[in-house]
Amino acid sequence: MATSGLEQLCSAKEVVVSTGSGGVGKTTVAASVAATAAAQLDAKVLVLTVDPAKRLASALGVQEFGNVETQVERAAFEQAGVDPAGELWVAMLDTKQSWDDLVRQHAPDAATRDAILANPLYQNITGRFVQSHDYVAMERLYEIHASGRYDLVVVDTPPTRNAVDFLDAPDRMADFFSSPLLRWLITPYRSRLVNLASKPFYTVADRILGTQFLEDIAEFFILFQTMYDGFVERARAVTTLLGGPQTTFLVVSTLEVAPAREAEFFLDLLAGRRYHVGALVLNRVLPEFLLDRSATAVARRLTHDAADLSEVFRSPLGVGDDEPLESVLGQVGQSYLDYQVVARREAEQRAELSSTPDLCLTVPALEGDIHSLGGLLDLGGRLWT
Amino acid sequence: MGRSALGLLERRLLFVTGKGGVGKTSVAASIGWLAATRGQRTLVCEVDAKGNLADFLGVGPLQFDPVEVRPNLFAMAMDTEASLREYLRLNLRVPLVARLGPVARTFDFVANAAPGVKEILTVGKLAYEVRERNYDLVVVDAPATGHVVGQLASPVAINDLVKVGLVRSQTDWMIELLTDADVTGVVVVTIPEEMPTTETLELIERLQAETDIDVASVVVNRVLPEIFSRPEAAVFEQLRSSAGIDVLRGELGPAVDEVVAGADLAVRLRRSRVAHLTRLREGLGGDVPLLYLPFLFHRAHGVRATSVLADAIGDELGY
CATH class of the missing domain: 3.40.50.300 (P-loop containing nucleotide triphosphate hydrolases)
Structure with a gap:
């Protein structure tokens, strides 16, 4: 049980x-x-x-x-x-x-x-x-x-x-x-x-x-x-x-x-x-949110279109012209994708742990x-x- | 001024150690890989019979007899019984050995009963390969921090316990080779977390107190990237404010929440490591050169990870 x-x-x-x-x-x-x-x-x-x-x-x-x-x-x-x-x-x-x-x-x-x-x-x-x-x-x-x-x-x-x-x-x-x-x-x-x-x-x-x-x-x-x-x-x-x-x-x-x-x-x-x-x-x-598919698409867009997106966001966000918005957007997307690789690796390892006991506890x-x-x-x- | 690790591959015997789980075997494999790639005839030897070294080199189980796993790179697994047999063959008259009967029976006793015998057979074999110049560089995937001092100190310990005999005459040259900083060095692998940092500092203290063997370098493995500069961090704070998130959602949809949370996690993970890096640097006080290896955001492990890590070590060493 x-x-x-x-x-x-x-x-x-x-x-x-x-x-x-x-x-x-x-x-x-x-x-x-x-x-x-x-x-x-x-x-x-x-x-x-x-x-x-x-x-x-x-x-x-x-x-x-x-x-x-x-x-x-x-x-x-x-x-x-x-x-x-x-x-x-x-x-x-x-x-x-x-x-x-x-x-x-x-x-x-x-x-x-x-x-x-x-x-x-x-x-x-x-x-x-x-x-x-x-x-x-x-x-x-x-x-x-x-x-x-x-x-x-x-x-x-x-x-x-x-x-x-x-x-x-x-x-x-x-x-x-x-x-x-x-x-x-x-x-x-x-x-x-x-x-x-x-x-x-x-x-x-x-x-x-x-x-x-x-x-x-x-x-x-x-x-x-x-x-x-x-x-x-x-x-x-x-x-x-x-x-x-x-x-x-x-x-x-x-x-x-x-x-x-x-x-x-x-x-x-x-x-x-x-x-x-x-x-x-x-x-x-x-965390599991790193495996989200629609978030992956957003992260890719951020890394690829950082320049264009920074033009779109700059004034509504109230970020000054001399502030590094483009690189931040690119980094935000990239780090999501980087950690996703690790999260996927973890999900695979978890799936491979076949003989798990009834009770499996997770610490984030x-x-x-x-x-x-x-x-x-x-x-x-x-x-x- | 701190000492430099640039000459790491110019030594001829490197013992790679570290707390369990920090990537000791992977770093040992990568150092060997790098040296071999640069044309040095290199032997990598696994001492704990865990078999992970073979995975990192992309080959099947390793034996006592070295195999060339790629050009210039040889790999073996330590087997103290085989080492004893080789030693007896080299040092004793053959008929005497033949009359000994199966070495295994005697070995069972010798290795278990006499402290330090397993250790000396391991260190002795490796030092022998160096002395005979069979390789330009011997890289040892040594025992973890708790056990490595006992191994490295074994020639001295045996010297204290054994006053005469063949072993005694052997330990002298071993000690000389091990304590020559141009020849032999210890590489301590760590990661920027609490226990590994503490154990690294304690190990170096013990090595310096209990042996005369030089610490060639501390390798800080799996260093997480600092993703934002200071001005960038300020902009990121604006992005992740509720007003900022609303703006991003308007263009990118609700899934942007997860992406921003991912970046936030990356920042916090990095931050959680900084204190340990600082403590390590301050604890070492410039006496021991540090090498930093990045966390690998890679799908692959095994031989692919080894080659990527070898490149990273090469970058750090200025190649």
């Missing part, structure tokens, strides 16, 4: 995941949905974001996002002319901090915990190489949801290379820790009885990377394996949550070629896994430019009913 807005979705679900390729405005959409849910529903709502714009932080009236959950003050809503029915909380994902928390939680004892936190590889993995982003984002979502602190969690997904990476991240992590190859690799380091140099792999690896580095790696994974059960169990739980009835996905896209293709791919993939897709949100869409160009909580609530209100 088709619904007309996000109200029903936010009332029925506990987790809303905002997805889409980079630069389509999914963070803004997530914040708008969360703010509107907090304003409209008697619910405690959290928006978990990854890398918010500073303007978004100030729009929400918080100085700074952090790993801790912060409440947006009622005063901020009241300033926007809204008496909120619920509460809005915000938190940002701090990858490094979240990893450290995970280690503290799963490490069997203090010595292992400290050894992991101090391992140079651990610091590199969590700090410099950010593929680990996907996993902790989903892990954190799970932790927050499982805590029961919120009625609704709206989560913005990290800027992965591919919009679906984060979905597979828990499974990848579990696979990795249970990989026989990993065990095969670190076994010789556990028992010093084996002569490493006798095995071709270690000979090669040693020549390429050096023994110390290999030992660092092995130590790291031996330590990490003590947390194996905890990790795998967690990863399974996260996957179950994402596919469960309490979770829905919003797919956000613009109607440019690349994001629209990625959105289509993502919609298919979610459908294939039987995940619940609540809505497709098309952001920054040019310029209205996604948010400067205040009021702006977020306006945008959310447009999506709401």
